[in-house]
Amino acid sequence: MTSVKSWGNYPDFPQSSFPVLWQDSLQATQAVAIDTQGHTLAIGQARSYGDSCLAVSDRVLEMRPLRRFVSADWEKGQIIAEAGVTLEELLRVCLPRGWFVPVTPGTRFATLGGCVANDVHGKNHHVRGTFGHHVLSFGLHRSDRGYQECSLATHPELFAATIGGLGLTGVLLWVKVQLMPVSSSTLTVKQQRFANLDEFFALSTQLDHEHEYAVAWVDCLAKGEALGRGVYLAANHATTEFAAPTFTLKKPREFPAFPSFSWVNAPSVKLFNGAYWHKYPKTLTEVSQGISEYFYPLDHIAHWNRMYGKRGFQQYQCVIPESVAPVVIREILKSISDFGQASFLAVLKRCGDAASPGMLSFPMRGTSLALDFPQSGELDAQLFPWLDRLVHESGGRLYPAKDAHMSGESFRLAYPEWQQVERLRDPQLLSRFWQRILPES
Ligand SMILES: Cc1cc2nc3c(=O)[nH]c(=O)nc-3n(C[C@H](O)[C@H](O)[C@H](O)COP(=O)(O)OP(=O)(O)OC[C@H]3O[C@@H](n4cnc5c(N)ncnc54)[C@H](O)[C@@H]3O)c2cc1C
Structure with a gap:
């Protein structure tokens, strides 16, 4: 144990x-x-x-420990693997054969079970929806009903409740996934820094639809005219490489033992954010990147979560509906900047309009913002209640996979299908x- x-x-x-x-x-x-x-x-x-x-x-x-591959159809790109298999393990097997995971979160260490239970999304939500859109079936064990094989055709209600069902509707034993064909393991990435939030929305509106992937990093300490400045990164799989796609990884560096205090504070973030922003070009520039460089930059440092010290940290991830996103995201960033709370990793993503297959799936058409904060009493007492109000009044919601604070009432209003999941728990x-x-x- x-x-x-x-x-x-x-x-x-x-x-x-x-x-x-x-x-x-x-x-x-x-x-x-x-x-x-x-x-x-x-x-x-x-x-x-x-x-x-x-x-x-x-x-x-x-x-x-349930990390065995069960079967694969390489003609169709369909694979059955046990629920403890990680995305990294899946990529090692499928990428050399020209197949890629159609949706990946920002870590390759998530398991298939975790990807289904949180119905994770990636940088291509505007094109492919969530992970659950690509799940063909799964085997579920329930303490009251025993083994159930679920798909859209068999036990459709349990299928929908389990995708994004937070692990409450049974234990996933295996998952069958439809993979996506790719011609290369490199990505053609277009990068550009932007001066403020308006420029982000303009770039995203102009370029997202031409790219499989799009994401932006935001400097949450920037104020005034520069509020919401950041870096836009859009990418497509390259089409120029003729060799079979491969997956190479550097051994991650290890973050040492927990420091007694958080390394993340306003001065350190200000220094990092400024240097990072200036590193990127002012005009749209094309570069070539590998899979792990583009999708999984944080995985390069094992245990990076330790830099927040023993008290830990909270991530605040919300999605704001499309029609009000520019105004509400601005208000959220302004509140954070005024509060002086620092986050290294503020990530902005536009979500598309694919209706999620899960009852409790997080994404909705709009803009998602995610920020990490060192844990402190002020977060829960002052900043988060204010941000929660902005999110709630906009018709948006918070992501349960990242959450440690939202009230029951907020959750139940934002996810009205919670009662069906509770009934099927x-x-x-x-x-x-x-x-x-x-x-x-
Ligand atoms: C660096 C980083 C970047 C991330 N980026 C993203 C992102 O871009 N998009 C996104 O959506 N998420 C993102 N996440 C969150 C992460 O992808 C999800 O939390 C994912 O679910 C984690 O998978 P896991 O295997 O660790 O699951 P856990 O965190 O261990 O569990 C998650 C849920 O799955 C359930 N579960 C796990 N295995 C099973 C099983 N076999 N049967 C039934 N239930 C099960 C658990 O009960 C729990 O409710 C990120 C996380 C990190 C650390």
């Missing part, structure tokens, strides 16, 4: 983990893992930031997040 925390190291509820070694040993392991109240939760690589991957019992089913599965957002009975 090992002890696990979520990626933000906040809230501080270390989990005892019970490894599931084989698909048919799940039931026996689950019987040992549940606490006296009868609760546990599946966990993948704990790359969720807040408490959605933490069991209310603090006793989790560790799914990583496996009675033995309960997370700290879900307990936090359920109405008091």
Whole structure:
């Protein structure tokens, strides 16, 4: 048994983990893992930031040992793999054969189970929707109904509740994914720095639709005329490379043990953000990048989350509906900048209009903003309540995979299908997040 925390190291509820070694040993392991109240939760690589991957019992089913490939059809680009397989492991197998994951989050260490349960999105939401759009079927084990194979045709309600269902509707054993053909493992990336938020929206409107991927980094400490300045990065898979695509990785550097204080503060972020912004060209410039450089820059430093110190950090990720996004994102950035709260990694993404296949999927047509903050009492007492109000009044919502603070009322208003998921919840599965957002009975 090992002890696990979520990626933000906040809230501080270390989990005892019970490894599931084989698909048919799940039931026996689950019987040992549940606490006296009868609760546990599946966990993948704990790359969720807040408490959605933490069991209310603090006793989790560790799914990583289920990492076997079951079968593949390389003609159709369809693969069946156990739920503990990571995106990196998947890419090692499929990329040399000319197939890529159609949707990837910003870390290659997420498992298939985690990608389904959070219905993750990537830099190409405007083209391909969420991960769940490419899931053909999965095997689910429920403590009350046993094994269920789910797809759009078989158990469609359970299928929709499980995609983005936060691991509450059963334990995923395997997932069948439709991959995407690619001609190259390099990307042709267009980069340009922009001077303010208006320029971001102009660039994104002009260029997103010509590119498979688009994302922007924002300097959240910039003020006045420069509010929302940042760097726009759009990319397509290159078409010029004739050799079979490959996946090469440098061994990640390791962030040393937890410092006693957070390295992330206003002076360090100001220095970093200024230097980073100036590094990028003023006009649109094309460069060539590899898969890990473009998609997974943060994975180059193992345990980078330690730089926030032992108190950890919270990520605030919201999506604001299209019609009001320019105004509301400006107001959010202004509030953060005025508050003096520093975040290295403010990421802006436009989401497309593909209706998500999951009942609790996060993306909606609009603009998503994600920022990391060192944990402090002021966040929960002052900044977040104000930001939550702006998000709520705009008709937007927060991303449960990143969340450690939203109120039950906000969640239930933003995700009206929560009741269907609660009705379909496996009675033995309960997370700290879900307990936090359920109405008091
Ligand atoms: C650097 C970084 C960048 C990221 N970028 C993005 C991004 O761009 N887009 C995005 O959407 N997310 C992003 N994320 C979040 C991350 O992709 C998701 O939180 C993902 O779900 C993590 O996968 P995991 O295997 O670590 O799952 P965990 O965090 O361990 O678990 C996530 C959820 O999945 C459930 N779960 C896990 N395995 C199973 C299973 N076998 N059966 C049933 N339920 C299961 C858990 O109960 C939990 O509810 C990022 C995270 C990091 C650290």
